Amino acid sequence: MAFLTLDNVSHYYFSTTGYTKALENISLSIEEGEFVSIIGPSGCGKSTILSIIARLMEQTEGQIKLKNEALTDSSLNIGYMLQQDYLFPWKTVMDNILLGPKINEQITDQTKIRARQLLADVNLSDTEDDFPSELSGGMRQRIALVRTLITNPEILLFDEPFSALDYVTKLKLENLVAKLMKSYNKTAILVTHDLGEAISMSDRIFLMESAPGRIAKTFVVPEELRNEAPFFVRRHPKYQPIFDEIWNHLSDDMSDENEGDD
Amino acid sequence: MKETIDRILHDNYLKNIRSEQRVVTVWQAVILIAFIAIWEVASRLRFIDPLLFSSPTKVSQLIYEKIVDTSMLNHLQYTLFETILGFIIGTVLGVIIASLLWTWERFARISDPYLVVLNAMPKVALGPIIIVALGPGLLSIIMMGAIISVIITTLVVYSAFNEVDPNYQRVLKSFGATRAQCFKEVIFPATLPTMISTLKVNVGLSWVGVIVGEFLVSNQGLGYLIIYGFQVFDFTLVMASLVIIAIFAALMYKGVEKLESWLIKHTT
Numbered sequence: 001m002a003f004l005t006l007d008n009v010s011h012y013y014f015s016t017t018g019y020t021k022a023l024e025n026i027s028l029s030i031e032e033g034e035f036v037s038i039i040g041p042s043g044c045g046k047s048t049i050l051s052i053i054a055r056l057m058e059q060t061e062g063q064i065k066l067k068n069e070a071l072t073d074s075s076l077n078i079g080y081m082l083q084q085d086y087l088f089p090w091k092t093v094m095d096n097i098l099l100g101p102k103i104n105e106q107i108t109d110q111t112k113i114r115a116r117q118l119l120a121d122v123n124l125s126d127t128e129d130d131f132p133s134e135l136s137g138g139m140r141q142r143i144a145l146v147r148t149l150i151t152n153p154e155i156l157l158f159d160e161p162f163s164a165l166d167y168v169t170k171l172k173l174e175n176l177v178a179k180l181m182k183s184y185n186k187t188a189i190l191v192t193h194d195l196g197e198a199i200s201m202s203d204r205i206f207l208m209e210s211a212p213g214r215i216a217k218t219f220v221v222p223e224e225l226r227n228e229a230p231f232f233v234r235r236h237p238k239y240q241p242i243f244d245e246i247w248n249h250l251s252d253d254m255s256d257e258n259e260g261d262d
Numbered sequence: 263m264k265e266t267i268d269r270i271l272h273d274n275y276l277k278n279i280r281s282e283q284r285v286v287t288v289w290q291a292v293i294l295i296a297f298i299a300i301w302e303v304a305s306r307l308r309f310i311d312p313l314l315f316s317s318p319t320k321v322s323q324l325i326y327e328k329i330v331d332t333s334m335l336n337h338l339q340y341t342l343f344e345t346i347l348g349f350i351i352g353t354v355l356g357v358i359i360a361s362l363l364w365t366w367e368r369f370a371r372i373s374d375p376y377l378v379v380l381n382a383m384p385k386v387a388l389g390p391i392i393i394v395a396l397g398p399g400l401l402s403i404i405m406m407g408a409i410i411s412v413i414i415t416t417l418v419v420y421s422a423f424n425e426v427d428p429n430y431q432r433v434l435k436s437f438g439a440t441r442a443q444c445f446k447e448v449i450f451p452a453t454l455p456t457m458i459s460t461l462k463v464n465v466g467l468s469w470v471g472v473i474v475g476e477f478l479v480s481n482q483g484l485g486y487l488i489i490y491g492f493q494v495f496d497f498t499l500v501m502a503s504l505v506i507i508a509i510f511a512a513l514m515y516k517g518v519e520k521l522e523s524w525l526i527k528h529t530t
Contacts, residue, residue: 086427086430088448103447157436
C-alpha cells in the first residue's frame with residue numbers, strides 16, 4: 001500500500017492580472033521509507049508540490065491521500081526543511097530545536113534528551129547554548145535538520161536544503177541526511193536542481209517539465225546505488241549511465257523550449 | 263619585532279581617532295560659547311532688543327533663582343511626568359493597534375484610509391477637542407503627548423510586522439502553529455528592534471504634544487511658563503523655559519537611546 005498518494009493534483013496561482021497553472025494532473029505515489037527526488041527547470045512547480053503536501057496551501061484540484069485516507073491539516077506530521085536554515089536568531093540552538101515540541105506543547109525531559117541525542121548524531125553536541133549567528137552555514141543547516149527531526153515526522157520534505165552551502169559542506173550533509181533517513185527509515189521528498197544530488201540520494205526521481213508543471217518521466221535509481229552513501233554513489237560505475245539518461249531528457253526539454261521561443 | 267610594529271600601528275590608529283574626537287569636541291564648545299557670547303554682547307550693545315531677546319546672564323540668573331525657590335523643579339516635574347507617560351502610552355497603544363491590524367487583515371484593509379487621514383492630520387489640531395472631551399487638566403495633556411505618536415507607531419510597527427520573512431512562519435506552520443503562535447514566536451520578537459526604535463522618535467513627538475497641551479490649558483509646567491512669560495511680556499522667562507526644555511529633551515533622548523541599546527542587547 002502506498003504511503004502517500006497524489007491523485008491528479010492541479011494547482012493555479014491567481015493574481016489580479018490573470019492566473020498561472022503551476023501544476024497539472026500530478027499523480028504519484030510514494031512508499032513508506034522511500035526517498036524520492038523531484039527535479040526540473042526552475043518554475044516548474046517543484047516547491048509548490050511540497051507546500052501542498054505540507055498543507056501550507058490547498059491544491060486547486062485533485063486529491064492527496066495518506067495511507068488511503070484523505071490528507072487533512074492535522075493528519076500528517078511533516079518535517080519541512082527549506083533552502084536556508086531559518087533558525088530564529090534570537091533563540092539559542094536548543095530553543096530553536098524545541099520549537100516544534102513547544103508549538104505542540106509537548107516539551108518534556110524526554111524531548112530534551114532526544115534533542116541532545118540528535119545533536120550528537122549531527123556532531124554538534126556542544127552547541128546547544130550557542131546562538132545561530134555563532135555557527136557556520138553548514139552547522140546551522142544541521143541544526144535545522146535536527147529541528148525538523150525532533151517532532152519525529154512521518155515524512156520529510158526537503159526544498160533544496162543544500163543549495164546555499166559550499167560544495168564540501170554540501171557533500172558532507174548529503175551523506176549525513178542519507179544516513180539518518182536510512183537509519184530512521186523515513187519517507188522523504190527532496191526537491192533539487194542538482195541532478196547528481198538527486199541520483200545519489202534517492203530511490204526514485206521524478207523529472208518535471210514546466211508551464212504547466214507536469215511529471216515528464218520517472219526514473220528508478222539502480223538497486224546498487226541506493227544503499228551507498230551519496231559521496232560514493234557519484235563514483236559508482238552505474239552512476240554515469242543513469243546520469244546521462246536523465247541528462248538527455250533534461251536537454252531534450254531545453255531544446256524543446258528553444259524551438260518554442262522561435 | 264613584528265608584534266611591536268603591529269602595536270605601534272594600532273597605537274597610531276587609536277591616537278588618530280582620539281585627536282579627531284578632540285577637534286570635534288573643541289569645535290562644539292567653541293560654537294556654544296560663541297553663541298552665548300554673541301547673544302550677550304548683542305543684547306548689551308542693543309543690537310537686539312534686550313526686552314524681547316533677553317540675555318544669557320539674565321536667563322541664567324532667573325534659572326538660578328527659580329531653582330533655589332524650587333518653582334522650576336515643580337514645573338519641570340510636571341512636564342516630565344506628562345511627557346514620559348504620553349510617550350509610553352503612545353508607543354504601547356500603537357503596538358497594540360498594530361497587533362490587532364495584523365490579527366485581522368480585513369480590519370487592516372478597512373481601517374487603512376482612516377489611518378492615512380489620521381496620520382496626515384496634524385494631531386495638535388485635535389487639542390481643543392481633547393480638552394473639551396477629557397477636561398482641562400493633566401489627563402488631556404498626557405493624551406496630547408500620546409495621540410501625537412500613536413498613529414505613526416501603529417503604521418511603522420504594522421509595516422514591520424508585514425516585512426518579517428514569511429519563511430519563518432512557514433517553519434512554524436509546518437509544525438502546525440496557529441496564527442497566534444506565529445505572532446508570539448516570530449512576528450513579535452522579530453520586530454522588537456523596530457518597536458524599540460520607535461521609542462526614540464516618540465519621545466521627541468511627545469514633547470511637542472505636551473508643550474502644546476500646556477499652552478492650551480495648563481497652569482503648571484514648562485509649556486505654561488512659556489505662554490505665561492509671553493502674556494506678561496517676560497521673555498527672560500520664555501528663554502529660561504526653552505533652555506530647560508532643550509536640556510531635558512536631550513537628556514531624555516539620550517536616556518531612551520541607552521535603553522534602546524540595552525534592550526537590543528538583552529532581547530535579541
